[in-house]
Amino acid sequence: MQSPLAFVTGACGLIGSEVCLYFSREGFRIAGLDNNQRAIFFGPEGDTSWTLEMLRESIPGYQHHAVDIRDRSAVLALVSQLKPGAIIHAAAQPSHDRAAAIPFDDFDTNAVGTLNLLEAARRAAPESPFIHMSTNKVYGDLPNSIRLKELDTRWDYDDSDFKNGIPESFSIDHSKHSLFGASKVAADVMVQEYGRYFGMPTCCLRGGCLTGPKHSGVELHGFLSYLIKCNVEGRNFKIYGYKGKQVRDNIHSEDVAALMMAFCKQPKAGEVYNLGGGKANSCSIWEAFQLVEAVTGKKQLYTYVEQNRSGDHICYYSDLRKIQTDFPGWRITRPLPNVIEEIASSWSRRASAKVALRDVVQ
Numbered sequence: 001m002q003s004p005l006a007f008v009t010g011a012c013g014l015i016g017s018e019v020c021l022y023f024s025r026e027g028f029r030i031a032g033l034d035n036n037q038r039a040i041f042f043g044p045e046g047d048t049s050w051t052l053e054m055l056r057e058s059i060p061g062y063q064h065h066a067v068d069i070r071d072r073s074a075v076l077a078l079v080s081q082l083k084p085g086a087i088i089h090a091a092a093q094p095s096h097d098r099a100a101a102i103p104f105d106d107f108d109t110n111a112v113g114t115l116n117l118l119e120a121a122r123r124a125a126p127e128s129p130f131i132h133m134s135t136n137k138v139y140g141d142l143p144n145s146i147r148l149k150e151l152d153t154r155w156d157y158d159d160s161d162f163k164n165g166i167p168e169s170f171s172i173d174h175s176k177h178s179l180f181g182a183s184k185v186a187a188d189v190m191v192q193e194y195g196r197y198f199g200m201p202t203c204c205l206r207g208g209c210l211t212g213p214k215h216s217g218v219e220l221h222g223f224l225s226y227l228i229k230c231n232v233e234g235r236n237f238k239i240y241g242y243k244g245k246q247v248r249d250n251i252h253s254e255d256v257a258a259l260m261m262a263f264c265k266q267p268k269a270g271e272v273y274n275l276g277g278g279k280a281n282s283c284s285i286w287e288a289f290q291l292v293e294a295v296t297g298k299k300q301l302y303t304y305v306e307q308n309r310s311g312d313h314i315c316y317y318s319d320l321r322k323i324q325t326d327f328p329g330w331r332i333t334r335p336l337p338n339v340i341e342e343i344a345s346s347w348s349r350r351a352s353a354k355v356a357l358r359d360v361v362q
């Protein structure tokens with residue numbers, strides 16, 4: 001019997017590529033969809049062609065489809081032809097800040113693209129687990145209304161209801177989301193609806209800061225990856241407001257892929273999980289500087305901009321207890337210092353590879 005096929009959208013991005021490798025190791029055949037739109041959204045620094053080469057080299061029989069998720073008829077035809085046993089949806093316009101400049105591209109990709117894929121799945125593979133990468137931005141800036149305390153290097157919740165972080169029951173209503181957050185809310189609710197209304201095994205993973213060595217971090221997306229890149233390359237990192245004490249919870253992309261696998265083995269319909277590093281893997285920007293400097297030995301260069309990013313979270317970390325209850329075998333395997341070490345060595349390798357290529361070309 002043939003092994004099952006996992007269809008991964010956004011296959012060349014941070015999450016998609018990790019999922020392709022992880023599911024391949026677990027015995028799935030892999031078909032990826034990605035049209036390198038990240039290079040269009042963010043310019044050459046967002047180019048993910050290097051990841052496509054890596055997938056082709058690493059995964060036997062890897063099939064790639066350079067299809068645009070907005071192309072409804074192409075997506076319907078492709079899913080009907082592939083009939084995947086699992087669908088992981090990680091293609092997206094992922095930036096809060098970029099969305100305001102490209103509202104149609106953002107909504108068409110994030111909301112309409114998700115609907116295209118859901119409907120394609122309902123027609124061709126309704127029994128297959130469908131996992132959607134959602135975001136904590138669906139909560140808009142409502143987490144900023146929780147009472148906070150200012151510590152030496154970070155903000156923290158000053159409300160015992162949130163001592164474990166933000167739970168899935170937190171409201172997604174009555175707050176400022178950014179256009180990105182709004183397009184992701186549309187997708188998130190639609191994914192839940194295909195689970196509740198049609199009974200399909202769907203789930204939304206509302207990500208905190210997802211990161212790892214495969215990220216092509218840019219200023220507008222991928223905070224930790226970009227911060228480390230700046231450190232490794234001696235570039236200036238800009239802090240936007242909140243005294244640099246804003247807190248993010250960071251999770252290695254492989255831990256994200258592991259949870260997706262756990263869901264595929266034990267799917268539910270229309271579920272929602274908050275997925276980040278949790279409090280243990282959270283850091284503020286100052287704390288990230290210290291951790292990175294300890295790994296690279298280089299001083300972090302930065303400038304401070306008084307104005308915070310519009311709608312940006314002051315303090316956010318995920319409450320992981322619902323995941324831990326539903327999937328007791330899953331856990332965070334990479335503490336934050338290890339994640340930072342891996343990212344730093346990946347940027348150093350990529351920098352040396354660029355120098356080597358330049359020397360060959362010259």
Ligand SMILES: NC(=O)c1ccc[n+]([C@@H]2O[C@H](COP(=O)([O-])OP(=O)(O)OC[C@H]3O[C@@H](n4cnc5c(N)ncnc54)[C@H](O)[C@@H]3O)[C@@H](O)[C@H]2O)c1
Nearest residue numbers: 010012013014015035036037038068069091092133207210
């Ligand atoms: N990285 C994070 O910190 C983070 C946090 C929360 C949620 N998420 C969510 O996780 C998902 C994956 O994020 P990521 O960090 O891997 O992003 P990424 O930008 O690294 O990957 C997304 C991939 O999708 C592809 N893509 C974009 N538009 C496309 C289109 N129209 N057609 C086909 N392919 C297209 C891009 O080329 C890119 O390779 C997104 O839904 C994002 O919103 C990410």
